Amino acid sequence: MKRVTPAISKGIADNKETMIDALYPIMGGMISKYVTQAIKEMMETINKKIENGLSVENYKRKVKAKLSGVSETEILLEESSSSVISSLFVIHKESSLLIAEAHLEDKEIDDAHMVASMASAIKDFINDWIKNNESHNEVQILSYGNATLYIESAGSVYIVAFLDAEPDYEQRSKINTFFAKIVKEYATFFQKFNGDDSADEIVTLSMEMEDYLYAHQPIAKEEKKNPAKYIFFFMAFLLFGYGVFVFNAWYVKNGLENTVYSQTGEHISISSEDDYLVLNGQVSSTDTVFEIEKIMKRHSKKMIKNHLLVPMTYIDKRLKDEQNLGTSSVNSLEKKLLFLERNFEKSVNGLQEKILILTEELKASKKHLRQVLEKESNIGQFKENNK
Amino acid sequence: MIRKKILLLGDFSVGKTSLVKRYVDGAFDDKYLTTIGVKISKKLCTIEGIECEMLIWDIEGSTPSKKISLGYYRGASGAIFVSDIGRRETVNNLDEHKDIFLSENPNAVYVTAYNKADKLSEIAKENIVLDDDTFLTSAKDDSNVEELFMQLMKKMLV
Numbered sequence: 001m002k003r004v005t006p007a008i009s010k011g012i013a014d015n016k017e018t019m020i021d022a023l024y025p026i027m028g029g030m031i032s033k034y035v036t037q038a039i040k041e042m043m044e045t046i047n048k049k050i051e052n053g054l055s056v057e058n059y060k061r062k063v064k065a066k067l068s069g070v071s072e073t074e075i076l077l078e079e080s081s082s083s084v085i086s087s088l089f090v091i092h093k094e095s096s097l098l099i100a101e102a103h104l105e106d107k108e109i110d111d112a113h114m115v116a117s118m119a120s121a122i123k124d125f126i127n128d129w130i131k132n133n134e135s136h137n138e139v140q141i142l143s144y145g146n147a148t149l150y151i152e153s154a155g156s157v158y159i160v161a162f163l164d165a166e167p168d169y170e171q172r173s174k175i176n177t178f179f180a181k182i183v184k185e186y187a188t189f190f191q192k193f194n195g196d197d198s199a200d201e202i203v204t205l206s207m208e209m210e211d212y213l214y215a216h217q218p219i220a221k222e223e224k225k226n227p228a229k230y231i232f233f234f235m236a237f238l239l240f241g242y243g244v245f246v247f248n249a250w251y252v253k254n255g256l257e258n259t260v261y262s263q264t265g266e267h268i269s270i271s272s273e274d275d276y277l278v279l280n281g282q283v284s285s286t287d288t289v290f291e292i293e294k295i296m297k298r299h300s301k302k303m304i305k306n307h308l309l310v311p312m313t314y315i316d317k318r319l320k321d322e323q324n325l326g327t328s329s330v331n332s333l334e335k336k337l338l339f340l341e342r343n344f345e346k347s348v349n350g351l352q353e354k355i356l357i358l359t360e361e362l363k364a365s366k367k368h369l370r371q372v373l374e375k376e377s378n379i380g381q382f383k384e385n386n387k
Numbered sequence: 388m389i390r391k392k393i394l395l396l397g398d399f400s401v402g403k404t405s406l407v408k409r410y411v412d413g414a415f416d417d418k419y420l421t422t423i424g425v426k427i428s429k430k431l432c433t434i435e436g437i438e439c440e441m442l443i444w445d446i447e448g449s450t451p452s453k454k455i456s457l458g459y460y461r462g463a464s465g466a467i468f469v470s471d472i473g474r475r476e477t478v479n480n481l482d483e484h485k486d487i488f489l490s491e492n493p494n495a496v497y498v499t500a501y502n503k504a505d506k507l508s509e510i511a512k513e514n515i516v517l518d519d520d521t522f523l524t525s526a527k528d529d530s531n532v533e534e535l536f537m538q539l540m541k542k543m544l545v
Binding site: 092093094097098113117118124125127128129194195196198 | 388389390391392424425427428429440442444456457458459461462463464
């Protein structure tokens with residue numbers, strides 16, 4: 001190990017940029033993890049601050065967060081993020097020559113090679129100055145008005161993203177990930193670059209960069225703000241809200257009407273008046289009126305205005321029905337009584353006949369008994385006589 | 388197309404910016420405006436059928452007491468060292484400029500310009516001995532400016 005370690009150290013010292021190219025994609029990911037953790041903690045802190053804040057915008061954001069399921073901080077960051085990447089440069093670090101470029105449509109940069117060189121010169125100047133002032137960081141953001149250059153550096157190249165505002169953490173992370181990918185893919189080509197722009201790698205690299213630009217184009221940002229659209233959405237929202245309210249009222253009313261019908265067999269109509277439920281319609285009896293009221297109290301917390309009616313026709317009809325029922329019951333009872341009387345008479349007659357028969361039989365039995373007794377006395381006399 | 392980064396180096400007020408202006412824009416202005424930091428220009432040229440583009444870094448003048456950022460030197464394929472033929476010390480300082488440049492870019496090539504030759508008499512010009520990489524130039528008279536840059540480009544393409 002002791003022999004190997006100095007060899008590695010010398011290897012790194014001799015090929016520092018090659019080593020950086022090789023390690024950048026890996027180190028970038030590791031650093032990214034730690035930064036992600038730090039950002040998470042920061043977001044939690046911001047969330048707490050937002051929760052304690054009081055303003056109309058805060059409440060709007062809270063509602064949006066509840067509806068979308070996205071945290072308020074993310075919405076806040078999304079709202080504040082408005083940068084669009086219009087161009088990308090890959091610049092050779094050693095010579096400051098532009099290796100590859102990509103632009104959105106109509107966003108081409110005139111004299112791209114000079115711009116690349118000038119950006120490098122500014123970056124080199126600032127880096128040299130900062131190094132002299134006891135720091136080892138590199139310039140990452142150059143900004144002039146709305147124009148912002150985001151610079152990410154690897155071993156032998158650096159990437160410059162041209163934006164219309166300072167990139168947020170997510171955008172930086174995406175650019176760095178893309179950069180790590182191309183550094184890994186073209187490391188050998190970058191190290192051997194000598195200013196010749198006829199290499200095939202430049203064509204493929206430019207295409208990849210252009211694909212990246214269009215893939216990360218925020219579509220919504222390009223839409224112009226149209227006040228009529230917002231008014232339309234606002235009106236649609238109001239109509240929708242009213243629709244929901246009406247539907248809900250209808251649903252509740254319909255549900256109650258069905259419940260009353262299923263439990264009493266009565267059709268009534270229910271309407272809403274402020275905090276009251278108003279019951280209308282005709283039912284067949286006063287008992288039903290009270291029963292319906294009980295049902296309403298069980299199923300709704302609203303107060304009740306009971307306008308249910310029991311018409312006289314219903315009462316007359318009911319009385320008549322009850323009268324008919326009584327008459328038919330009396331008739332039926334009379335028939336049954338008559339039937340019983342007849343049966344009773346028949347039974348009495350039968351019994352009388354049976355009594356006569358039994359009386360005759362009794363007479364015959366008595367006669368027979370006397371004869372037996374006479375015979376016994378005759379036999380007794382005969383026995384005494386024989387003695 | 389081949390692109391190369393070249394530097395113009397030399398003391399203050401030797402005419403570096405004027406040489407670039409003459410070569411790139413074909414113009415001359417005798418008002419002196421000191422260059423701060425660096426000014427970058429580009430020039431297309433064709434040498435032996437090869438299309439080339441020079442990215443010319445016109446760097447602010449420096450002296451032994453005032454150094455410039457070494458970041459500017461990095462990655463240059465060639466340099467033009469410029470002195471004012473009328474100011475002896477600017478010619479003497481050329482070696483120091485060359486040393487700094489070559490220490491950063493050991494494989495780079497260079498040419499040398501004794502500028503403001505329009506101030507010399509014809510006799511004085513004839514007495515100056517020059518090699519293939521050294522030129523008596525005048526941005527004002529447009530003398531040997533094109534040749535200076537083309538010679539450097541040829542050397543870079545070899």
